[in-house]
Amino acid sequence: MAEIQLIELTVNGERHDLAVEPRRTLADVLRHDLGLTGTHVGCEHGICGACTVLVDGAPVRACLVFAAQVEDADIRTVESLAAPDGTLSDLQQEFSAHHGLQCGFCTPGFLMLAEGFLAERPDATKEEIREVVASNLCRCTGYQTIVEAVDACAARRRNA
Amino acid sequence: MTGGAVTGPRFRRDGAWVGASVPRREDPRLLAGRGRFVDDITLPGMLHAQFVRSTVAHGWIRAVDLDEVRAVPGVVAAFSAADLALGDITALLDRPPHEFVPTSMPVLARDKVRFVGEPVAIVIARDPYAAEDGVEAAVVEYEELEPVVGDTAALADGAPLVHAEAPRNTLVDVSLFATEGIDEVFAEAPCVVRVRSKTGRQNALPLETRGVVASWDDRDEQLHVKTNTQIPHQVRTVLARCAGLDEKQVRVTVPDMGGGFGQKCVVGREEIAAAAAALRLRRPVKWIEDRRDALTAAFLAREQRYDVRAAFDADGRILALDADVVCDMGAYSCYPFTAGIEPLMASAEMPSVYRVPAYRVRGRAVTTNKAPTGPYRGVSRPQYVMVVERLMERAARELGLDPVEIRRRNVITVFPYTGVNGITYDPGSYRESLELCERVLREEGWYDLRDTGRVIGIGYACFSERTGYGSGAFAQRRMQVVPGFDISEIRMDVSGTVSVTTGTMSHGQSHETTMAQLVADRLGLDIAQVKVVQGDTDRITYGFGSFASRSITIGGSAVAAAAEKLGAQLKEIAAHLMEVDVDACELDGDGGVRLRDDPDRRLSFAELADVAYLRAHLLPKGVGPGLSATASFDVPGDGTFSNATHGVVVELDPGTGGVEILRYVCVEDCGVAINPKVVDGQCRGGIAQGIAGALFEQVTYDAAGQPLAPSLMEYKVPTASEIPDIAIHHLETPCAFTANGAKGAGEGGTIGAPAAVLNAVNDALRDTGVELDDTPIAREAVFRALEAHRG
Numbered sequence: 001m002a003e004i005q006l007i008e009l010t011v012n013g014e015r016h017d018l019a020v021e022p023r024r025t026l027a028d029v030l031r032h033d034l035g036l037t038g039t040h041v042g043c044e045h046g047i048c049g050a051c052t053v054l055v056d057g058a059p060v061r062a063c064l065v066f067a068a069q070v071e072d073a074d075i076r077t078v079e080s081l082a083a084p085d086g087t088l089s090d091l092q093q094e095f096s097a098h099h100g101l102q103c104g105f106c107t108p109g110f111l112m113l114a115e116g117f118l119a120e121r122p123d124a125t126k127e128e129i130r131e132v133v134a135s136n137l138c139r140c141t142g143y144q145t146i147v148e149a150v151d152a153c154a155a156r157r158r159n160a
Numbered sequence: 161m162t163g164g165a166v167t168g169p170r171f172r173r174d175g176a177w178v179g180a181s182v183p184r185r186e187d188p189r190l191l192a193g194r195g196r197f198v199d200d201i202t203l204p205g206m207l208h209a210q211f212v213r214s215t216v217a218h219g220w221i222r223a224v225d226l227d228e229v230r231a232v233p234g235v236v237a238a239f240s241a242a243d244l245a246l247g248d249i250t251a252l253l254d255r256p257p258h259e260f261v262p263t264s265m266p267v268l269a270r271d272k273v274r275f276v277g278e279p280v281a282i283v284i285a286r287d288p289y290a291a292e293d294g295v296e297a298a299v300v301e302y303e304e305l306e307p308v309v310g311d312t313a314a315l316a317d318g319a320p321l322v323h324a325e326a327p328r329n330t331l332v333d334v335s336l337f338a339t340e341g342i343d344e345v346f347a348e349a350p351c352v353v354r355v356r357s358k359t360g361r362q363n364a365l366p367l368e369t370r371g372v373v374a375s376w377d378d379r380d381e382q383l384h385v386k387t388n389t390q391i392p393h394q395v396r397t398v399l400a401r402c403a404g405l406d407e408k409q410v411r412v413t414v415p416d417m418g419g420g421f422g423q424k425c426v427v428g429r430e431e432i433a434a435a436a437a438a439l440r441l442r443r444p445v446k447w448i449e450d451r452r453d454a455l456t457a458a459f460l461a462r463e464q465r466y467d468v469r470a471a472f473d474a475d476g477r478i479l480a481l482d483a484d485v486v487c488d489m490g491a492y493s494c495y496p497f498t499a500g501i502e503p504l505m506a507s508a509e510m511p512s513v514y515r516v517p518a519y520r521v522r523g524r525a526v527t528t529n530k531a532p533t534g535p536y537r538g539v540s541r542p543q544y545v546m547v548v549e550r551l552m553e554r555a556a557r558e559l560g561l562d563p564v565e566i567r568r569r570n571v572i573t574v575f576p577y578t579g580v581n582g583i584t585y586d587p588g589s590y591r592e593s594l595e596l597c598e599r600v601l602r603e604e605g606w607y608d609l610r611d612t613g614r615v616i617g618i619g620y621a622c623f624s625e626r627t628g629y630g631s632g633a634f635a636q637r638r639m640q641v642v643p644g645f646d647i648s649e650i651r652m653d654v655s656g657t658v659s660v661t662t663g664t665m666s667h668g669q670s671h672e673t674t675m676a677q678l679v680a681d682r683l684g685l686d687i688a689q690v691k692v693v694q695g696d697t698d699r700i701t702y703g704f705g706s707f708a709s710r711s712i713t714i715g716g717s718a719v720a721a722a723a724e725k726l727g728a729q730l731k732e733i734a735a736h737l738m739e740v741d742v743d744a745c746e747l748d749g750d751g752g753v754r755l756r757d758d759p760d761r762r763l764s765f766a767e768l769a770d771v772a773y774l775r776a777h778l779l780p781k782g783v784g785p786g787l788s789a790t791a792s793f794d795v796p797g798d799g800t801f802s803n804a805t806h807g808v809v810v811e812l813d814p815g816t817g818g819v820e821i822l823r824y825v826c827v828e829d830c831g832v833a834i835n836p837k838v839v840d841g842q843c844r845g846g847i848a849q850g851i852a853g854a855l856f857e858q859v860t861y862d863a864a865g866q867p868l869a870p871s872l873m874e875y876k877v878p879t880a881s882e883i884p885d886i887a888i889h890h891l892e893t894p895c896a897f898t899a900n901g902a903k904g905a906g907e908g909g910t911i912g913a914p915a916a917v918l919n920a921v922n923d924a925l926r927d928t929g930v931e932l933d934d935t936p937i938a939r940e941a942v943f944r945a946l947e948a949h950r951g
Contacts, residue, residue, distance in 0.1 A: 023289065037200035038193015040418070042367045043451040047872035050367060078193035088191055096187040099841045103668030104190030105197065105368040105418025134879040137872075139367045139419050140668050141841060142848035143880035144164045 007068050011036065012080040020067055027051045027062035030077060038078035038108045042137070049136030052109040053077050059116040059135075078108035081115065091115060091153045100149035102140035109136050114150045122158060126151045164844070164885030175749070177677040177687060178900050181837035184673045185687070186666075195416040198371040198388045203444035206373070207236055209434045210291040210447070212281040212298040213457060214273035217307035217529040217865025218320065221271060221280065225299040229283055232297050234290025237441060240281045241268035244436050247402040249427060251495040252640040259334050260500065261326040265492040265532070267402055267429045267436070273302065274322055274491035275531050276866055277457030282433045284445060307529040307865035311465055311488040314526040322491060322527040331489060331499040332525035336507045337581055339518035345480040349471035353554040357933040359543045359914075360858035361463035361488070364536040365877060366667075368418020369454040370428055374435035375444035383410050385435050388417045390425040390665050391705035394496055394641070396697045398427040403436050414695030417667035421849070422535035423459050424667065425707045426494040455875055456867040459534030460859055463488040464502060464543050468510075470551040471518075476559050476566040480518035481551075483510055485544070489525045492532040496641035499525040502533070504637045505540035511579050512548045513590045513624045513803065514570040519580040529865045535707060538625075538910040542850060545623040549915035550933055553619070553922065563919070564598045567622050585624065588803040589891040593827040594622045596889060597805040600825050606809045610923075615812040615946065616822070617924025621915035624803035627830070627904025628713030630795025643704035645794040648718035650679070650726050652787035654773045656751065656765030658683065659691040660722060663703015664715035666694060669842065669906060671711060674834045675719050678899055682723035683730075684749035685765075701790070709904025712834055713800060713895070714793055720899035721791035729787060733771060734763045736780035800895040802903040804828035806847070806912035810920040814950065817943025819855055819921055821884045826912070829891040831903035839905045840888055846909020848883045853910075854917040854935050856882065 009016045011034060018033055025044075030036045030053070042050035044063045051062040054076040081089045088096070091114060101107040110133065117132045118124065124132075129150045133143060189195050212229075226238040248264035269280045280300055285291035306320045313319055314329035322329050346352055372387040383405065389395050392412040400407045417424070430447055438445040449458065465486045471479040487502040494501070503523030511519055556566040568591060572579075575587035601607065601618060610616045626633070631644025650660040660679050664671060676690040683690075693699055704710075727747055734753035735742040738761060748754040754762035769787055771778045776785040809823040826843055833839040856876045860868040869875040894901025914935055921942065922931050930945035932938075 021289065028288075031200070032202070036193070037197075038195075040197065040368070041199070042369075042418075043872050045451065045871055045873075048367060048451075078191075082192045086188075086192070088188060092191040095191055096183055099184070099837045101187065101190055102670070102841055102845060103366070103368070103417060103419040104186065104195055105366075107190055108193050111191070130880050134881040137367060137877050137879065139365055139421070139849070139877070140845045142844035142886065143883050144844055144885045145841065147880060148164075 005068055007071050009067060009071065009075060011075045012077060022066065022068050024067055025063055026065040026067045026070060029067040030062060036077050036079050040105055040108055042106065047137065049113060050106050050109040052112045052136065054112055054116050057116060057119060059113045078111055081111060090156050094149040094153040094156065098145045098149040098152060100141060100145040106136060106138045110138065110146055114153070118154055118157065122154065124154055129154065165887050177680040178834050179832065180835070182673055182677055182687065182835055184670050185676065186670060186672050197368055197416045197418055198373060198386060199448045201373045201386055201415065203373060203375055206444040206446055207284045207286060207441065208288040208291045209282050209284050209437060209445050210288070210295050211279040211430060212283060212295050212300065214269065214276055214278040214280055216273060216302045216304050217276050217309065219273055219302035219304040221269060221273060222301040222303050224281055226281055228297040228299065229294045232290065232294045234287060235283060235285045235294040237284040237437065238281055238294060239437060241266060241270040244268065244433065246432065246436055249398055249402065249429060249495050251493050251498040253498050253500050254638040254640055259332065261331050263323045263326060263331060263493050265429060267432045275529050277453060277531055278491065279429055279433065282437055284437050284441065309529060309861050309863060309865045311486045311526050311528065314528050322529060326527060329527045330524055331493060331527050332503055332523070334503065334507060335522045338520040339580060342480050342482060342518045342520050345518050346469065346471045346482065349479050350474045351472040351555055351558050352469055353551055353558060354469045355466065355547050355550045355554065355933050357466045357547050357550065359462055359464050359935050360853070361460050362536060362853055362857050363455060363458065363460055363859055363875060364421035364423035366419030366421055366423055369449035369451060370424060370430065370458060371448040372431040372434045373444060373446045374438035376439050376442050381409060383435055383439055385410065385412045385431065386415055387412065387431050388424055389414060390420045390667060390707055392665060392695055392697050393703050395427050395431065398495055399432055399435055402432050403439060412697045414665055420667040421537045422461065422707060425705065426459055426497065426534040451872065452870050456870050457531050459494060460490060460531050461533050461536030462543065462853065466543065466547045468547050468551065470555060472555045472559065476555060476561045476569050478514055478516055478570050481511060481516050483521040485521065485523045487525050488528050488530065490528055490530040490532040494532060494534040496639065496643065497535060498639070499527065500637065501535055502540045506544045508581060508637065509541065509626065510544045510548065511581050512545060513572055513622055515572055516580050530861055537846065537849060538907045541625060541911040542853060542914045545621060545911055546915040546918055549621050549919060553919050563620060564594060567594055571622060584798045586800050586895065587893050588624055588801050589829045589893050590622060590624065590803050593803060593805040593829060593891055597807040597825055597827040600889065601807045601809065606823060615814060615924050617810050617920045617922065617926070619808050619916050619919025619921070619923050620805060621912040621919065622805045623912055624801040625709065625908050625911055626799050627709035627802050628795050628799055629708050629710065630799055632797065633799055645792050646703060646715045646718040647701045647790065647792040648722040649701065649790045650722040650788060652726060652765065652769050654769050656769045657689040658685065659693055660719055661693045661700045662715045662719055663700055663705070664694065664711040665705040667706065669706065669711060670835065670838045674712060674838060675716060677834055678716050678720045679723040682720055683727050684747040685751055689751070709906040712902045713898045713904050714795060716834065716902060717899040718791055718793040721793055722789050725789035725791055726787060729789060730765065730768050732783060733768050733779060737763060737771065737778065796897055800898060800903050802830040802905065802908055804908050804912055806916040808916040808920040810917065810924055812921065812924045812942055812946060814946040817939040817946070819937060819942065821851065824884050824886045826886055826909065827889045827891060828908055829893050830905040830908065831893060831895045832901040833890070834900060834902055842905045843888050843909045844886050846907060847886055847913045848878065850910040850913020851883060851917060852878050854914040855937055858936050
């Protein structure tokens, strides 16, 4: 059996001490060691983006990162978006209002991608949003409603 | 002008749930990351499976040595076909041997491997990483055979045989129609056009790959299989047969499902092997397919070759259609549909929306050393619609007619219409959709842009789609499993809320919302008081799952019928308690029964349920305790047809051969939409998959049968940069026999898109003398056509 490494991860503001193999990906640690199964794994080679999480605010493919690489970082997953009482965030609400999800498997990745992008670029145009949405794959929606949902959320935040 | 707006009637009926774009009940959990997909399930003591897969396309297995696998740290067990000794998966058609050759798919390859990626052994380990380590330690010796990697090679004289029992590698060879005198029609026709088309092999590519968690439960005496399947009852049947269990000893449940599109509508060998391992080890076993396996070893679709001629009179009226269709079905016949799925669909339905007086067709399924095929959204219809629509535009060009005009002269306008293929088409809006689609593009100015020197083309696809095949339709195809009906059971509990079962299986289509809308209207309840139960073979009498746009038409109609029966029971009890005739009572639309002439006198469902369960002595004579009802629905006659016209504007890039879609307009008619927003979602998502097939995606193999697209780097799934916004316009021709007049909406988008895109590209190439008939449309072919034209 491979060696085991002790690591410390901060996920959604909570600290965790873990003993993992160095080859264990962040996606697997989040899902299977911490039980945060909202982050999904769609391809394991960095194309589909279903596993997108925020690492220090930036969207990252959790399937391409080893957990041991992000020890000192602030990691956020889809589970952090809704309020503690379950109330969905503005971004999540817009996804529902625009029918930006069908099977919902890719959705956490798109949410975290948009969350990271809008924090950095609150004034993004719809075309810029479309370009960013093109980072991830969705097989159900045809993307239009995802772009519209993110655009509506951006407008809502600007008008808040 | 490039917006993706929705226009047309919005179907909202005041006060009704049906017709309203009710927010999806699935959304909150999925948005919060609180859905439960199969890989989210962890059971105590759970082990993890991966498969040793064939590295050669065709060969005899001479030895499988798993000793070193078993020595890998973390590996608990490894089994070959001989170790598990399972029965084969066999799908049958009731057809004579010259039409159908039965073949079997072993759960693990036994003597022979027939494609790269075929499972040879299963490795079980304490974690998925160790399972992968174990797979790498396996030693399998093959004696390689010459592979058969294409339909032409498969049919060639002296070709190696993929299955010894199938001469000329032909699994299905049917000639369903041959109108007498058709050769004379062609000989005398003033215009005969021909289209030869090859369509690329595709992967339905649900973003969630296939997976299973299986565990034996001593207390239930049951093998519980949690798997992301579109057809839970059929998985139960096959697993029971393969493992030698009674069906009561198998329970299949389906968690949240990350898409399917047909790929999860067949029984896979991996889920059977993992379940058998769990049974053997008496420990839970999980298998999650990795993307490489999903791209190379999951069920594929759509690789077809058409050679079709059409005869027209001088006015552009079609006189005859003569078709030869060869489908490359890969290594095995899928359960329950068989390798006949694609050729039978194409053969039965090819005359499409047109009045075709004479028709001849031969449809063949050939077996090759490629991953096997199964259904994929639209099944053959994206292909034959493309071919028929190409024939229309080619004939229009030959006869100097406008491409819309030639369709207008040929579409079915009087319904019901019984075609040369024996199918009776129920009412639709074929001509109306065509005319509206053209009008939209003209009014938006695209025809003006076409004449400005840019390389711009406009293309159409006019088509219909049989939705919700009933037992009669599938029986005509002579399937041994005839998946036509659905059964629904509804129960009201003591508090007056309702749960209703459906044998359909939502995997993104929003049935938790739409089925509840159907019930809510019939009982006068809020949808929050209706729970939809699906995907559990212990709780659902029987079902055929979700495919072929059957869920709302068949499943929804069964759900609605069950709700109506329960409503009648509630009225009967209320009438007795209020001491009136049952005809004096009505559902009050607010969770109760009232007197029609004295609406203030009412009993709530909770009050009625209280009597039905807790004070049964108050029930009328002859009425048993409890509140439940069962209803079933099957499709009468030949079923119901949704229809649409798609209009596409493309611009070609002479520098690269690239195709950009400038405008996409879909005019669709799926009868009454239960939830219009859900219908829009199905249209857009379907169109995106159709565009993917027209322009981007293809599974290819080298001459040795090695897959050339084993990752998403090579298999190009389009992103938001490639898929345009799509404008949708609704027409509404209600179905006469389904609940609320709904027709299916799941596949139409995918069916129309390849034809419309290909026609638009050919229109843009109109001055070059080049016509392209294959998909995916090769960028290089577009480039060369434009380059040659420039000189």
